[in-house]
Amino acid sequence: xxxxxxxxxxxxxxxxxxxxxxxxxxxxxxxxxxxxxxxxxxxxxxxxxxxxxxxxxxxxxxxxxxxxxxxxxxxxxxxxxxxxxxxxxxxxxxxxxxxxxxxxxxxxxxxxxxxxxxxxxxxxxxxxxxxxxxxxxxxxxxxxxxxxxxxxxxxxxxxxxxxxxxxxxxxxxxxxxxxxxxxxxxxxxxxxxxxxxxxxxxxxxxxxxxxxxxxxxxxxxxxxxxxxxxxxxxxxxxxxxxxxxxxxxxxxxxxxxx
Amino acid sequence: xxxxxxxxxxxxxxxxxxxxxxxxxxxxxxxxxxxxxxxxxxxxxxxxxxxxxxxxxxxxxxxxxxxxxxxxxxxxxxxxxxxxxxxxxxxxxxxxxxxxxxxxxxxxxxxxxxxxxxxxxxxxxxxxxxxxxxxxxxxxxxxxxxxxxxxxxxxxxxxxxxxxxxxxxxxxxxxxxxxxxxxxxxxxxxxxxxxxxxxxxxxxxxxxxxxxxxxxxxxxxxxxxxxxxxxxxxxxxxxxxxxxxxxxxxxxxxxxxxxxxxxxxxxxxxxxxxxxxxxxxxxxxxxxxxxxxxxxxxxxxxxxxxxxxxxxxxxxxx
Ligand SMILES: Nc1ncnc2c1ncn2[C@@H]1O[C@H](COP(=O)(O)OP(=O)(O)O)[C@@H](O)[C@H]1O
Ligand SMILES: [Mg+2]
Numbered sequence: 001x002x003x004x005x006x007x008x009x010x011x012x013x014x015x016x017x018x019x020x021x022x023x024x025x026x027x028x029x030x031x032x033x034x035x036x037x038x039x040x041x042x043x044x045x046x047x048x049x050x051x052x053x054x055x056x057x058x059x060x061x062x063x064x065x066x067x068x069x070x071x072x073x074x075x076x077x078x079x080x081x082x083x084x085x086x087x088x089x090x091x092x093x094x095x096x097x098x099x100x101x102x103x104x105x106x107x108x109x110x111x112x113x114x115x116x117x118x119x120x121x122x123x124x125x126x127x128x129x130x131x132x133x134x135x136x137x138x139x140x141x142x143x144x145x146x147x148x149x150x151x152x153x154x155x156x157x158x159x160x161x162x163x164x165x166x167x168x169x170x171x172x173x174x175x176x177x178x179x180x181x182x183x184x185x186x187x188x189x190x191x192x193x194x195x196x197x198x199x200x201x202x203x204x205x206x207x208x209x210x211x212x213x214x215x216x217x218x219x220x221x222x223x224x225x226x227x228x229x230x231x232x233x234x235x236x237x238x239x240x241x242x243x244x245x246x247x248x249x250x251x252x253x254x255x256x257x258x
Numbered sequence: 259x260x261x262x263x264x265x266x267x268x269x270x271x272x273x274x275x276x277x278x279x280x281x282x283x284x285x286x287x288x289x290x291x292x293x294x295x296x297x298x299x300x301x302x303x304x305x306x307x308x309x310x311x312x313x314x315x316x317x318x319x320x321x322x323x324x325x326x327x328x329x330x331x332x333x334x335x336x337x338x339x340x341x342x343x344x345x346x347x348x349x350x351x352x353x354x355x356x357x358x359x360x361x362x363x364x365x366x367x368x369x370x371x372x373x374x375x376x377x378x379x380x381x382x383x384x385x386x387x388x389x390x391x392x393x394x395x396x397x398x399x400x401x402x403x404x405x406x407x408x409x410x411x412x413x414x415x416x417x418x419x420x421x422x423x424x425x426x427x428x429x430x431x432x433x434x435x436x437x438x439x440x441x442x443x444x445x446x447x448x449x450x451x452x453x454x455x456x457x458x459x460x461x462x463x464x465x466x467x468x469x470x471x472x473x474x475x476x477x478x479x480x481x482x483x484x485x486x487x488x489x490x491x492x493x494x495x496x497x498x499x500x501x502x503x504x505x506x507x508x509x510x511x512x513x514x515x516x517x518x519x520x521x522x523x524x525x526x527x528x529x530x531x532x533x534x535x536x537x538x539x540x541x542x543x544x545x546x547x548x549x550x551x552x553x554x555x556x557x558x559x560x561x562x563x564x565x566x567x568x569x570x571x572x573x574x575x576x
Contacts, residue, residue, distance in 0.1 A: 055461055077463030092461055095454035097521040106451055107463035115444045144264060 004031050005067065006170050006201050007052065007085070012061035014047055021047045022058070023225040029170065029203060032196045036212045037205045038241065039222035040249050045205045048222070049174045052203065053087040054080035066169075081108065084169030088159045088176050094147045101126040101143040104162050129161050153184025160191055171195060172203045177211055189215055209241045223248040267515035267567065271530045274563065278534060282541035289544040297421055301491065303536035304429035305484050307529055309507045310514075311429075311436045312480030314528045316473050317511060318440065320453035320520030321376045323365060323474065325384035326481040326507075330500030331391040333357040333478075334485035338400040338495040347410040347490075354482040361387055362478020366471030392497045399496035402489055415491045425487050429529075437525040445469065453520030509560050510535045515567055534559065 008028040014021045022044050029035050037045045050056040052063070054077040063070040065083045080087075087093075094103050101123045110118045126143035147155065156176055163171045173192065177185045192215045195202045206212050212219065219236065221229040221244055229244060283290040309326055316323055333354040341350030361383070368379040405411055416424045440446035448469045451459040459466050481500070489495045512518060513534060514527025538559065539552045 054463075077461065081463065087461070089461060092455060092457045095451045095458055095521065097454050097517070098450055102447055102450065106447060106459075109444050109447060111444055116438070116442050117444060117447065119442060 005029070006031050006065070008064040009048075009052065010062045010064075012048070012051060012058045014044075014051065014056065014058045021225055022051075025061070025222075025225070025227055027220060027227060029201050031169075031201055032199050033218065034192060034196055034202045034204055034216045036216035036219045037203065037222055038209065038212060038219055038245060040245070042224075043222040044225045045222050046174055049087065049172045049203065049205060052080070052170075053077065053085055053172055055087075077107065081166065084167070085172065086163035086166060086168035086170070087172040088156070088163055088174065090175040090178050093159045094155055096148045097146060099144045099146055100130070100158065103147055103158065104129065104165065108166075125165070129165050151184075152179050153181060153187065156180060156184065156188055160188065164191075168200065170201045170203065172205075174205045175207065176204075177206055177208060185211070209238055209245065213238045213241060221245070221248060266570070268524060268526050268530075270566065271514055271527050271534075271563070274559075275530050275534050278537065278541065282537070282545060285541075285545040290541070293421075295540060295544075297423065299533070299536055299540070300426035301415075301423040303532055304423070304425040305488055305491075306503055306506055306510060306536065307429050307532035308432060308480050308484045308487075309503055310510045310528045310532050311433055311525065312477040313507055314511050314514075314516055314523050314525065315436065315440065315449055316376075316477055317516050317518070318453045318520060318523040319449045319470060319473055320456065321369065321470060321473065323362075323376065323380045323477045324504065325361070325365060325380040325387060326477055327500030327502075327504050328384045328387035328391070329358055329361045329478050329481040330485035330488070330503070331497060332361060332387040332394075333482035334489050334495045334499050335391045335395055335400070337482075337486045337489055338402055339394075341402070341405060342400070347405050347408050351410060351486055354486050355479055358478040358480075358482025358485075359475045360478070361481075362475040363471065365478070366474030369474065370467050370470045388497075395495075395497050397497055399494055401494050403493045405490060406493060411490045414487050425491070428487075433525055433529050440523075440525055445472075449473065450521055453522075455521075506535055506556075507532075509556060513560055513563050 005028050008026075010026045012022050012025040025044070025048060027035070027048075037048065039045050047056065051058050054075050057072060057075070061072075063072060063075065065085070070079075070083075095106065098106075101119075104126050105117075105122050110121055112118070123143040127141070130141050130143070147158070150158065160171075160173075160176070173188075177188050180188065189211055192202055192204055196217075202215075204212065204216055213233065213236075217233050219231050219233070219241065220227050228248065231240075279290070289295050309330075313323060313326065336357040337347075337350040337354035339350075340353040341347040344350070365376070365380055365383055368374050368383070369376045372379075412424070414424060414428065418424055418427065440449065448459065448464045448466075451462065451464055452466050452469060456466055484503075485499065488499060510531035511523070511528050512531070514524060514529070514531030516523030516527060535556065538555050539549065542551045542555055543549055
């Protein structure tokens with residue numbers, strides 16, 4: 001019965017020193033579903049995404065992926081990737097001074113038993129990815145180009161393309177559109193909308209409620225470390241999303257004052 | 259054309275080397291058209307170059323080590339005392355390598371696990387190891403002339419075919435190995451990403467702690483190896499051994515185009531940089547100037563070339 005649930009997190013708790021970032025967070029994402037996390041700055045959205053992608057370890061709670069219990073003590077970025085979970089962060093996901101091909105394969109190079117990288121093959125696959133998936137066809141397109149020469153949209157495209165290349169079952173996108181120009185935003189949203197067509201899932205985090213409403217099937221509202229509300233896309237208007245978010249922001253402002 | 263652009267730093271540093279050699283040949287053909295000077299270079303430059311290789315990897319990873327001259331002293335002391343006590347320089351070599359890697363491990367743990375910035379941590383350990391070596395040796399030098407005819411001497415610093423210094427061959431082999439690591443191995447990839455942005459590296463699943471500690475250990479090993487070679491070549495160990503290398507090694511690395519900000523660096527640049535630093539003094543003296551000019555020339559070459567790099571990087575970004 002649980003096979004159509006791709007990931008289920010139960011009762012996650014996480015503190016950074018005295019700051020309790022997450023308190024009793026539970027959520028699940030179905031196959032072919034795009035779920036959005038909505039919440040104010042500091043609500044805990046990134047912390048949730050980092051726990052799911054293996055960057056952070058929760059203080060307590062449990063995680064099921066494809067119906068199997070995950071041992072959180074051995075859960076890592078590598079493990080998450082091997083289970084088909086890819087993450088696109090707004091920043092800190094590309095090495096600025098490194099060539100594109102290294103960025104595509106960082107942490108999981110095609111290598112022989114001694115750890116030596118198959119550079120030619122990786123460059124070929126990178127070029128193919130740039131041309132086919134990202135539609136970069138200019139003469140200057142090269143697997144050896146440095147990330148620092150790319151525009152914001154191209155960077156995001158590269159990070160998303162990397163997730164596509166490794167054929168993820170669940171793509172987590174943490175504010176992927178925040179720094180982008182309008183035209184580039186359109187491309188990112190188009191990609192997110194295409195995810196469920198292939199039976200894959202996504203967790204989409206954004207400040208822009210219009211974007212969220214456009215791509216997600218279900219909304220989860222996060223407020224000061226807990227999920228306080230959820231609603232389905234077909235039953236919620238953009239205006240209602242705005243109202244709710246404002247309500248929580250006002251609440252936390254009041255409570256923050258005391 | 260594109261390839262040429264990609265290797266413009268390497269081309270730049272190589273032209274500098276060729277230009278300097280041309281100048282020296284022009285100024286003093288009797289010295290620089292004779293093989294003797296090049297054999298002398300091949301016997302002295304490898305010591306600094308070996309240190310520079312280890313330090314290059316550390317700097318690409320965004321770290322540094324100021325304690326390597328002191329690690330040389332303490333591991334060289336281990337080498338000399340073990341060699342004398344057991345009459346086996348090979349045991350001495352292993353003792354030195356163990357000491358060097360232990361000292362490197364200490365640096366790594368202090369920097370990575372305790373979180374002290376490398377510049378501060380290694381200033382501290384630098385005093386500690388230098389002090390340890392001086393205390394153990396009672397401040398006295400150790401004479402190692404009896405190691406002259408040992409197999410280890412011939413293997414590490416002997417003269418192949420009675421002319422080619424073995425240390426230059428070792429340096430070449432190790433440089434090739436480091437090139438493979440930095441450019442073709444996952445470890446080199448990890449090093450680059452750690453130096454570029456350590457948060458990114460962590461998010462991409464790089465085991466940053468292990469890699470950084472490994473680099474400090476590698477630097478310790480290279481210091482120990484350089485020290486053993488210096489001991490054998492000079493037939494002695496002395497308490498201030500290594501002191502002259504600190505600035506020269508950093509200069510060679512930055513001359514070679516390695517970024518002080520981490521994330522970028524080349525083995526080719528480091529080796530070429532070491533050679534340039536190494537030939538300047540001889541060139542100046544045989545060119546008829548006094549040795550007092552050496553430092554001034556070092557300074558000029560370093561400042562000018564690092565400025566050229568900075569300008570090149572700035573123009574590319576706009
Ligand atoms: N590495 C960290 N160290 C200390 N506090 C952190 C860390 N990461 C996040 N926090 C805190 O946890 C809370 C939630 O942060 P985050 O998940 O980034 O929020 P969001 O992504 O919703 O803006 C914030 O109060 C933030 O300050
Ligand atoms: Mg965030």
